[in-house]
Each structure stands twice: as C-alpha cells, then as structure tokens.
Amino acid sequence: MTPAARLLAAIELLAAIESNPRKPADAAANAFFRDRRYIGGGDRRAVSERAWGVLRAKRRLTWWLDRAHLPPNPRLLVAASLLVQGWTLDGVKQSFSGGQYGPSSLSAAELAGLREVEGHTPEHPEMPDAIRLEVPDWLLPHLQARFGAELDIEMAALSEPAPLDLRVNLLKTDLETAKGLLLSEGLESEPTKLSPWGLRIPGRRQVTAGKTFQDGLVEIQDEGSQLVAAIVGAGPEMRVADWCAGAGGKTLALAMAMGNRGHIAACDVSKFRLEGAVRRLRRAGVHNVEQHLTEPGDKWLKRRAGSFDRVLVDAPCTGTGTWRRNPDARLRLAANDLAELRPKQAAILEQAARLVRSGGWLVYATCSLLPEENEAQVQGFLANHPEFAVVPLSRAWTLAAPVPCPGPFLSLTPRRHGTDGFFAAVLERLPGKASLLSEPTEGEAEEAA
Numbered sequence: 138m139t140p141a142a143r144l145l146a147a148i149e150l151l152a153a154i155e156s157n158p159r160k161p162a163d164a165a166a167n168a169f170f171r172d173r174r175y176i177g178g179g180d181r182r183a184v185s186e187r188a189w190g191v192l193r194a195k196r197r198l199t200w201w202l203d204r205a206h207l208p209p210n211p212r213l214l215v216a217a218s219l220l221v222q223g224w225t226l227d228g229v230k231q232s233f234s235g236g237q238y239g240p241s242s243l244s245a246a247e248l249a250g251l252r253e254v255e256g257h258t259p260e261h262p263e264m265p266d267a268i269r270l271e272v273p274d275w276l277l278p279h280l281q282a283r284f285g286a287e288l289d290i291e292m293a294a295l296s297e298p299a300p301l302d303l304r305v306n307l308l309k310t311d312l313e314t315a316k317g318l319l320l321s322e323g324l325e326s327e328p329t330k331l332s333p334w335g336l337r338i339p340g341r342r343q344v345t346a347g348k349t350f351q352d353g354l355v356e357i358q359d360e361g362s363q364l365v366a367a368i369v370g371a372g373p374e375m376r377v378a379d380w381c382a383g384a385g386g387k388t389l390a391l392a393m394a395m396g397n398r399g400h401i402a403a404c405d406v407s408k409f410r411l412e413g414a415v416r417r418l419r420r421a422g423v424h425n426v427e428q429h430l431t432e433p434g435d436k437w438l439k440r441r442a443g444s445f446d447r448v449l450v451d452a453p454c455t456g457t458g459t460w461r462r463n464p465d466a467r468l469r470l471a472a473n474d475l476a477e478l479r480p481k482q483a484a485i486l487e488q489a490a491r492l493v494r495s496g497g498w499l500v501y502a503t504c505s506l507l508p509e510e511n512e513a514q515v516q517g518f519l520a521n522h523p524e525f526a527v528v529p530l531s532r533a534w535t536l537a538a539p540v541p542c543p544g545p546f547l548s549l550t551p552r553r554h555g556t557d558g559f560f561a562a563v564l565e566r567l568p569g570k571a572s573l574l575s576e577p578t579e580g581e582a583e584e585a586a
Contacts (some may be wrong), residue, residue, distance in 0.1 A: 138177075138183075138184075138238075139234075139238060141232050141236060142236060142238040142239060142242065142580065143183050143184050143187065144233075145238065146173075146176065147184050147187035147188045148212050148215050149169070149211075149404065150166060150184060150188045151191060151192075151211035151214065151215070152169070152211045153165050153166075153169045154192075154465060155211060157202045161466070162192060162463065162464070163462075163463070165184060167582050173549075180339075182342075184473055186222065186298075186434045187218075189298065190212050191211075192465050192468070194221070194259050194271065194477050195214065196268045196468075197221075197260065197268060198221070199559055199575065200216055200264055200268050201221070201261075202214070202217055202254075204253060205250035205251065205252070205253040206250055207247060211241060211247075212252075212431055213239070214411075216229050216243065216247075216251055217251065217254050217544070218258075218514035219486055220254045220257070220436040221257060221258055224454070225247065226255045229243070229251065230248065232391070244371070247294075249570075257504075263431040270288070270292040271296055271464075271473075272467060273467065274474075275470075275471075276446050276457075276470065278547045280567045283506055283510065284391055286576055290552055291348040292420050294550070295460050295550075295558070297302060297461060298340065298341070298550075299461035300338060300339050300340065301337070301338040301339075301340070301341065301357070302335055302336070302338075302357070302363075303319075303326070303336045303337075303356065303358070304315075304332070304334045304335055304354060304355065304356045304357075304363050305336060305354065305355055306353055306356060307333070307393050308392070308396070308421065308423070309352070309353055309415065309422055311337065311571075312334070313348060314352075314354075315336065315338060315354050315355055315420065316334060316336055318348070318349040318354065318511050318521060319338070319355070320347050321347070322347045322420065324338055324342060324347070325338065327434070329360040329557065330360075330362040331360060331538045332364055332367065333537060333538075335360045335363055337360070339388055344357065353421045353422055356417070358386050358388075358556045359378065359559075360556045361549045361554070361556030361558070362390075362504075362553070362557070364556070364561075365449075365547065365559055366386065366498075367394070367536055368500065368534060368561060369391060369447050369449050369498070369563075370397060370498060370535065371391045371394050371395050371399070371446075371447050372394070373395050373399055374398060374399045375395060375400075375446040375447070376400050376402075376444060376445045376446050376485070377399065377400070377402070377404045377445060377446065377447045377448070378404060378447070378448045378449070379393055379401060379402070379404065379449050380404050380451075380492070381404070381405060381449075381451045381485065382404055382405045382408070384413045384414050384417065385403060385412070385413075385414030385417050385418060385426075387451055388401060388416065388423075388434050388455045389423060391424075391449070392418075392421070392423040392426060393421075395424050397422070400425055401425055401426045401450055402427050402428075402445070403416055403428050403430045403432050404428070404430075404442075406430070412542060415428075421572070438488060439491075439505050442491045442492060443491070443492070443495070444492065445494060445497060446494060446498070447500065448489050448492045448498070449500045450486055450489045450502065452501065452510075454482070454503040454505040454507075455478060455480060455507060456470075457505050457506045457507060458503075458505055458506050458558020459557050459558070461557060462557065475507070475510070478510065479509060482503075483518070486499075486518050487518070488517070490517060490522065490563060490566075493566045495565065495566055495568050496565065496567075497565070498528060498563055498564065498565055499525065499563075500562070500564070501515060501518075501564065502547075502559065502560060502562075502571075503559070503560050504558060504559055504560075504561075505560060506550065510582075515527075515546070515562045515564070518564075519564070524566055524567055525565065525566055526564065527545050527546075527563070527565075528563035528565050530544070530545055530547055531540055531581075533563040534559075541553075541554055546560060546562045548560050
C-alpha cells in the first residue's frame with residue numbers, strides 16, 4: 138500500500154469503529170481487516186498504529202478541531218494527528234490529494250482551519266486537564282484522588298502503546314524453548330521482569346497464526362494478569378474456583394501452576410464466554426477444569442459451600458487499567474457504569490466467599506485503577522465479615538522477583554511496573570471461624586449476574 142492508501146485505510150477503520158460505539162475497537166478492527174484480506178501484515182500494522190494513535194489522542198485532537206471550527210470526523214482527526222506529529226500543512230495537503238487510493242482532497246475551509254493546528258504539539262496551555270490527560274471529565278477527580286501529584290506521569294504511561302505479553306505454558310514447554318521457537322517465527326522476545334512465566338514482544342505483532350501459539354505453547358496474557366494468577370497460590374491437589382472465569386485466561390494460568398492436577402471449577406454467567414474457553418483449554422492441554430454456568434436459582438453454590446482451597450474473583454470493572462490496549466474504552470466509559478458496577482462487584486464477592494473453606498483464600502481482583510472498585514470493596518467486605526482477614530502481599534508473594542508493591546495489596550500500574558493496571562487482595566477465612574454468609578437468594582444471584 139502507498140502511504141496515502143494507508144491513511145485512507147486508517148480513516149475507514151476509524152469510521153468503522155465510530156459507527157459501532159458499543160463494540161470494542163479491537164473487535165471492529167478484526168472485522169475490518171477480515172473483510173480486506175488483501176491488506177498484508179505490514180500494512181495492517183501501519184494502519185492499526187495510525188488509527189490507535191488517533192484514539193489515544195482523540196480528546197486533544199477534537200479540542201484542536203473545535204478550536205478551528207472543524208468537525209471531528211475520522212478524516213480530519215487523521216489530518217490533525219499528522220500536524221501535531223510535526224507534518225507541515227503542505228505535506229498533509231499532498232497526502233490528501235483526492236487520488237484513487239488516498240483520502241479526498243481538503244477543502245479551502247478545511248485547510249484554513251487546519252492551519253490553526255500546524256506547528257503545535259497535541260497539548261495547549263488553555264486545554265482543560267481532563268482533555269489534556271485524555272480522560273472523561275467525570276473521572277478526573279477519581280484519578281486525582283488515586284494518584285495525586287503523580288497523576289500526569291501515570292496518565293502519560295497509560296496512554297503509551299502496550300507491548301505484547303505472552304505466558305509460556307509450562308505444561309508443554311519452558312521459557313527458553315518458547316523464546317527460541319518464537320524467534321524462528323521472526324518474533325524477538327524477552328523475559329518479563331516480574332512474572333517467571335512471561336515473554337514480552339515490543340509493539341503490536343501477530344502471534345496467533347504461528348505454530349508456537351497454535352500448539353498451545355504460549356498464551357496472550359498481560360504480565361499483570363499473570364501475577365494475579367500467581368498470588369492465588371494454587372497448587373497441586375487443591376480445589377480452586379475461578380468465579381468470573383470468562384474466556385479462561387486466568388483459568389489456564391491456574392491449571393499450569395497446579396501442574397494439571399487438583400480440580401478447577403471455572404464459573405461464569407456467560408455461556409458464550411465459557412464456550413469460547415473450551416478451545417483454549419484443549420490447545421493448552423489442560424484437563425483438570427470443570428466449567429459451570431452460573432444461573433439464578435442454581436444450587437451449585439449451596440452444594441459446594443466451604444469446599445474450595447482457593448477462590449479467585451476476577452470481578453467485572455471499568456477496565457481503566459487496560460487503556461494502553463483499549464484506548465477507545467476511555468471514550469465509552471460513563472459515570473453510571475461505575476455506579477452500576479460497584480454493587481455488582483460487592484454481590485459477586487459475597488457469593489464467591491461462600492465457597493471458601495476454613496483456612497482457604499479468597500482473591501479479589503480487578504483491572505481497574507479506581508479505589509472505589511478496589512480497596513473500598515475489600516474494606517466494605519471485611520467490615521461485614523470478620524471471619525476473613527487480609528493476607529499481606531509479602532506473604533502471598535512466592536515469586537523470585539522482589540515484592541512489587543509496598544502495601545498489603547497487589548496494585549500495579551503501567552508507569553511503576555510496566556504492566557496493565559491491576560489490583561488484587563488476598564483474604565483468608567480464619568480457621569475455626571464460622572461463616573457469617575447466608576445462602577444466596579434468587580435476587581442476589583440475578584444482581585450479581
């Protein structure tokens with residue numbers, strides 16, 4: 138593809154994402170390229186990087202276009218992104234030449250407006266903080282409370298492109314062998330700093346079509362997610378419940394940590410997500426997992442109360458910690474999303490706690506950066522359930538790398554740890570303490586679902 142054709146494809150991809158505001162950008166991009174199989178791998182990466190660059194700076198680019206009295210449509214967003222990256226207006230004009238395989242020509246009014254942007258960086262002294270930091274207006278006070286004076290540098294790290302992290306499947310191979318096999322496919326990787334199971338590949342690369350992935354030797358999983366699975370402390374012969382298992386990412390890591398022994402119950406309210414995990418489990422060679430669809434009125438929870446050594450609750454959340462990979466998510470997040478998630482998280486935590494045996498661990502995790510979804514949820518739960526106590530991270534951490542966080546909880550950010558933003562708290566049901574948890578009502582089950 139010519140440079141102009143790549144620009145046109147990026148504009149069309151952004152338009153496809155914009156036309157499906159409830160659909161994640163990754164899913165929209167997959168459909169976009171599936172319908173355009175003539176676009177090769179190198180061109181696909183270039184087009185994706187251009188589109189994702191616009192998404193990462195969309196609030197600032199929109200501010201510049203508003204200032205220039207121009208509409209923030211995909212075509213002009215791309216043009217403005219080139220200018221704030223140092224292109225001259227003449228260079229942009231030449232690329233928007235109106236040729237058969239390039240963007241349509243810029244009108245005189247568009248050129249006049251874009252001249253306001255030429256020579257500037259994305260930021261401007263008059264730009265409001267929420268726009269400058271690329272966060273929703275309503276969310277800014279929450280993030281200020283979380284990060285204080287470090288807010289700017291934390292948000293800058295959260296706006297950088299994420300590397301591609303892989304978890305090596307130790308059921309089938311080892312780290313060095315997997316690294317060599319990936320290199321034979323043209324993929325250079327380095328071990329992750331904290332997870333002993335991880336390999337990191339810079340940038341956005343295609344790995345799922347390669348033999349190493351297809352044979353189940355590696356799985357795509359952020360290093361932070363791997364660490365959450367590690368502090369569960371699952372071992373051979375244990376009974377483990379993955380209460381919000383979804384498509385099985387952490388289930389696979391738990392099965393590996395257990396050496397494919399013991400028993401894992403992978404539970405979720407979505408039949409579609411559970412079915413999607415089946416192929417991943419087979420590819421990884423995992424056979425100690427039972428899948429269970431959680432439904433209102435289900436007696437499964439009552440029958441298995443107090444029977445699990447470890448229960449992981451990977452709770453649904455705002456996903457603010459994943460914005461490096463999903464920059465479009467910050468544009469879709471609304472205040473009512475947080476308001477709706479908080480009682481749902483609390484209800485899920487209540488339900489899952491019923492499964493934990495005396496002396497067992499309940500691990501509550503999110504990929505959120507917000508205290509309301511993390512520490513506040515744990516504090517609220519403990520206030521109502523004195524039969525549980527916090528297991529300090531220093532005790533739950535058994536990896537060779539130094540403990541990455543000073544407090545009692547795992548609290549990861551892109552700037553401090555190079556991972557996505559993750560939170561995890563380990564809670565122990567104290568031996569000899571009777572459960573204070575009542576049987577779930579049908580209403581509670583429906584609320585948690």
